[in-house]
Amino acid sequence: MFASILVNGLVNSVILILTALGFSLTFGLSRVANFAVGGLYLFAGFAAWIFLRILGLPYAVAILLAIILTGILGAIIYQVLLVRVRGIELSEVIATFAVGVAILETFRWAGFVTYEFNLPSFFKGRLEILGTVIDYQRLIVIGVGLFLAVALWWFTHHTKIGLGLRGIAQDEHTALTLGIESDWAAMLSVAIGSALTAVAAVVILPLGIISINVGYEVLLLAIAVSVLGGLESTVGLVIAGLILGYAQVLTANFLGPQWMLVVYLAAIVTVLAVRPSGLLGRFKEIEERV
Amino acid sequence: MANPILQVDHLTKRFGGIGAVYRISFDLQPGEALGIIGPNGSGKTTLVNLITGFVKPTAGRVTFRGREITNLPAYARVELGIARSFQMVRPFYNLPAFKNLIIPLFSPRVGKRVGGKSGNRDEVAMHLLEEVGFERDSQVPYKVASSLPHGYLKRLELARCLALEPELLILDELFSGMSMSEVASVLPLIEKIREQGTTIIMVEHRLRELFRIANRAIVLNFGEKIAEGKPEEVIADEQVRKAYLGSEDA
Ligand SMILES: Nc1ncnc2c1ncn2[C@@H]1O[C@H](COP(=O)(O)OP(=O)(O)O)[C@@H](O)[C@H]1O
Ligand SMILES: [Mg+2]
Numbered sequence: 323m324f325a326s327i328l329v330n331g332l333v334n335s336v337i338l339i340l341t342a343l344g345f346s347l348t349f350g351l352s353r354v355a356n357f358a359v360g361g362l363y364l365f366a367g368f369a370a371w372i373f374l375r376i377l378g379l380p381y382a383v384a385i386l387l388a389i390i391l392t393g394i395l396g397a398i399i400y401q402v403l404l405v406r407v408r409g410i411e412l413s414e415v416i417a418t419f420a421v422g423v424a425i426l427e428t429f430r431w432a433g434f435v436t437y438e439f440n441l442p443s444f445f446k447g448r449l450e451i452l453g454t455v456i457d458y459q460r461l462i463v464i465g466v467g468l469f470l471a472v473a474l475w476w477f478t479h480h481t482k483i484g485l486g487l488r489g490i491a492q493d494e495h496t497a498l499t500l501g502i503e504s505d506w507a508a509m510l511s512v513a514i515g516s517a518l519t520a521v522a523a524v525v526i527l528p529l530g531i532i533s534i535n536v537g538y539e540v541l542l543l544a545i546a547v548s549v550l551g552g553l554e555s556t557v558g559l560v561i562a563g564l565i566l567g568y569a570q571v572l573t574a575n576f577l578g579p580q581w582m583l584v585v586y587l588a589a590i591v592t593v594l595a596v597r598p599s600g601l602l603g604r605f606k607e608i609e610e611r612v
Numbered sequence: 613m614a615n616p617i618l619q620v621d622h623l624t625k626r627f628g629g630i631g632a633v634y635r636i637s638f639d640l641q642p643g644e645a646l647g648i649i650g651p652n653g654s655g656k657t658t659l660v661n662l663i664t665g666f667v668k669p670t671a672g673r674v675t676f677r678g679r680e681i682t683n684l685p686a687y688a689r690v691e692l693g694i695a696r697s698f699q700m701v702r703p704f705y706n707l708p709a710f711k712n713l714i715i716p717l718f719s720p721r722v723g724k725r726v727g728g729k730s731g732n733r734d735e736v737a738m739h740l741l742e743e744v745g746f747e748r749d750s751q752v753p754y755k756v757a758s759s760l761p762h763g764y765l766k767r768l769e770l771a772r773c774l775a776l777e778p779e780l781l782i783l784d785e786l787f788s789g790m791s792m793s794e795v796a797s798v799l800p801l802i803e804k805i806r807e808q809g810t811t812i813i814m815v816e817h818r819l820r821e822l823f824r825i826a827n828r829a830i831v832l833n834f835g836e837k838i839a840e841g842k843p844e845e846v847i848a849d850e851q852v853r854k855a856y857l858g859s860e861d862a
Contacts, residue, residue, distance in 0.1 A: 482718040485707075489715045492704040495666065499698075500776070501690035501719040 325452035327571055333460045335567025336467035339560055340522040341540055342547035343470060346559050348515030349548065351487045352508035355411070357418040358399060359519050360541035361425030366392040366520030367532040368434055370441055381442070389520040396516025400509040408508070426537040439532040441524065459528050466525045470518070474556065487511055519544075550590050552597075565589060615678060617642045617811050618780060623662050623672035625655075625835075632658040634835040635672070640780075645812040647826030647843055649819070651855060655835040656815045657699055660784050663813070664696045665689045676780070691721050693779035697769035697786055699815070703757035709746065709768055710753045713737035716775035725777075737775070744771045745797040763794045770798060774805070781805065782813040787821050799824060819847065831855070 345359045356362075366388045373384035399421055407413035443459040450456075477484040490497040490507045497504065519540075530536075551562035566586060573585040616639040625633040633655040640646055648656050661667035663674055665686035673682045676692055684692075704712050717726050717733045726736055742748045744767040757765060766789055773781055783802075787795050795818070802825055806812055816822040822829070822843060829846045831839040833855040839846045846852060 482723070485711070485715050485718065488707070489704050492706055493702050495698070496702045496704060496772075497715075498666070498686040499664070499690060499696055500716045500772070501687045501721060502715075503685070503687045 323575075326454045327568075327575060329451055329454045329456055331564075331568040331571040333456070333463060333567075334570050335564045336464050337526055338543060338547050338567050339563035340463065340467050340470070340526060341519075342544040342551075342559060342563065343474075343522065344515040344517070344519035345544040346515075346548040346551065346556075347474065347518060348511050350556075351491045351511035351515075353411075353491070354400075354404060354408075354508060354512055355415050355418070356396070356399075356512060356515060357415050357541060358396075358422035358425065359515075359544050360537035360539070361422035362392055362396065362516050362519045363523045363540045364429060364532065364534065364537040365395060365425050366523040367441065367527045367536075368429055368439070370524050370527075371439055371532060374441070381444070385524045388524060389517050392520035392523075393513045393517030397509050397513040399516075400512040404508075404512065405505065408505075422537070422541060426534050430534045434532070435534065437531055440530070441528045441532065443528045444525075459525075463525050463529075466521065470521065471556070471560065478556075483510065546586070546590055550593050562593075614641060616640055616675075617644075617677055618663070618813075619673075619675040620659075620663065621673040621675070623659070623674065624670045625658050625662055625667060626670045631835050633662060633832075636830075636832070636835075636837050637672075638830055638837070638840065640811060640813070642779075642811055643806075643809050644828060645806050645814065645826045647822045647829035648813065648815045648832065649817070649822065649829060649846075649856075650832035654832040654855075656832055657784055658835075659832070660696060660782055660813070660815060664694055664782065690719065690776065693721070693776075694782065695773040695776045695778035695780070696782040697773050697784055699784040699788070701762070701765040701769055703760075703765055703768050703772075705758040706756060708754050708756050709760060709764070710734065710737040710741060712757055712768055713740055713771055713775045716772055719776060722775065722777050740771045740775055741768075743774070743801055744768070745794065763790050766790050767794065767798060770801075778810065780811045780813065782815075784815045785817060786814070787816060787818045795821060819843075 345356055348354055348356050369391050370384045370388035373379045373387050374381055379387070399418065403417050403421065404414060407417055443457065444462055445458040448455050448457040449461065478488055479485070486497070486502050487507050487510065489500065490502055490504050494504050547559060547562050547566060550566065551558035551560070566589060569585050569589050570582055573582045577585070618640040620636060620638050622635045622637055623633060624631070624635055636659060638646070648659065650656055658667060662669050665681070665684060669682060673680060675681065676689070676694065681689055681692070704715070714733055714737055717723065717736055726733055738748065738753060741753050746752050746764065746767070752760070752764065757768065760768070766786060770783070770786060773783070786798075790798070799821060802812070806825060812825065814822060814825055826843050829841065829843040830837050831846055831849070831852050838855060839849045839852050
């Protein structure tokens with residue numbers, strides 16, 4: 323029992339973290355709240371499905387193409403739409419939400435609604451850890467989650483583009499004096515966030531079927547985890563993912579699954595009441611001294 | 613005269629109805645050091661913002677090395693070799709001091725010269741910090757900018773400009789808020805940069821320091837240029853004294 327909670331809670335948590343990673347990264351780097359995440363998530367899933375099932379490409383290639391294509395779609399959304407409303411937060415939210423809904427409903431309209439839409443596990447099989455059975459796909463989810471966490475840390479601390487994006491996030495004016503173009507950087511941050519969302523989709527979707535509703539859930543989860551974690555803190559995101567992931571499993575085990583959503587919302591409301599900027603979020607403004 | 617490196621031609625900026633800079637013109641020869649003085653609110657920072665592309669002019673032209681840059685975005689002017697500091701310091705507050713310099717060292721302008729090895733870049737960043745008076749073997753370079761005292765942040769502003777190896781260096785009241793000893797540690801560095809041929813524009817209230825660096829000065833009052841000439845002469849000017857003494861004791 324204990325081991326099963328430990329293992330399943332971890333899997334749940336990593337799924338949440340992965341789901342929120344793209345949304346959170348984009349917001350942290352360029353203040354763009356990309357409410358199209360749910361649409362992008364399913365776009366990646368269906369794209370991988372089409373490449374695999376219709377075009378008959380090898381699975382690895384299908385996945386890679388889906389990730390790249392989703393990144394490009396993110397860049398296009400920025401260039402076509404967001405550039406015009408940049409800085410007007412409500413418009414950004416409405417515009418990206420509309421795009422997300424448009425993507426999801428287009429798939430529904432095109433008939434992507436039956437059980438045949440699923441992605442196979444990367445490897446078949448399962449493993450026993452501490453007496454709890456866990457299949458390889460869930461292990462892959464955990465592995466990808468860990469890898470991305472380390473890779474993103476490296477990217478934002480040691481690479482030219484990562485540091486440049488952080489610079490922009492912290493002070494756009496100063497970044498300009500260093501020759502960094504903020505529109506280009508914001509587009510990149512949306513593209514990278516979209517590609518990360520696609521990575522989450524292709525590793526998580528094999529655990530179930532690809533359904534339109536998943537897209538709407540993803541949006542809610544991404545917002546919940548990001549807000550709880552504090553919108554610009556990766557560590558906060560991880561902690562928030564762990565809290566919510568384990569809260570889900572504990573509730574399901576001890577109170578019954580019908581309570582999951584309530585406990586979930588209670589956790590969010592409690593944290594925000596105590597710390598309005600999220601668990602590890604910082605209030606950004608620092609008083610300028612003369 | 614040789615070709616000027618910078619030409620400012622009837623540059624004008626109005627915010628709403630209020631004129632901040634009005635029909636200002638001047639030329640700058642390569643290697644010159646120009647001082648800009650004037651009471652608070654006289655348009656000095658706005659003039660810097662116009663030259664660096666942070667503010668769009670209402671009228672007038674800016675030409676750098678013979679090329680009109682009036683409508684060139686700020687980030688592109690950096691690549692041409694124009695670097696500026698901010699009067700109100702603007703470091704990347706959540707990054708360590710030396711990381712604040714890694715970002716300019718990655719920029720297209722100097723990135724290639726500094727080289728691909730990150731160890732190299734760290735070394736250059738440390739050297740720059742040392743030049744502006746950060747204690748090398750202390751923890752100071754590794755502290756996040758938000759934890760540093762104001763005097764350090766002012767010098768970090770300078771180091772960030774120098775990381776770009778600019779041809780035109782614009783310092784907006786760099787010395788204000790620095791202690792005497794901090795000023796004394798930085799002044800020789802700016803003199804050295806001038807000797808090496810970098811063109812300098814220096815907005816400065818501290819006249820003693822300005823005299824050490826600048827070979828020419830212009831005076832602004834209510835957005836207009838009211839005097840131009842040798843720094844000592846300009847200060848002696850009757851109109852200038854009135855403008856200054858009218859608003860504050862300089
Ligand atoms: N972004 C802005 N919007 C509106 N007014 C501004 C802005 N920037 C400067 N001003 C006004 O322009 C005038 C000149 O300001 P500034 O250039 O900062 O002067 P200085 O640097 O000489 O103290 C002031 O009256 C100031 O209030
Ligand atoms: Mg000023």
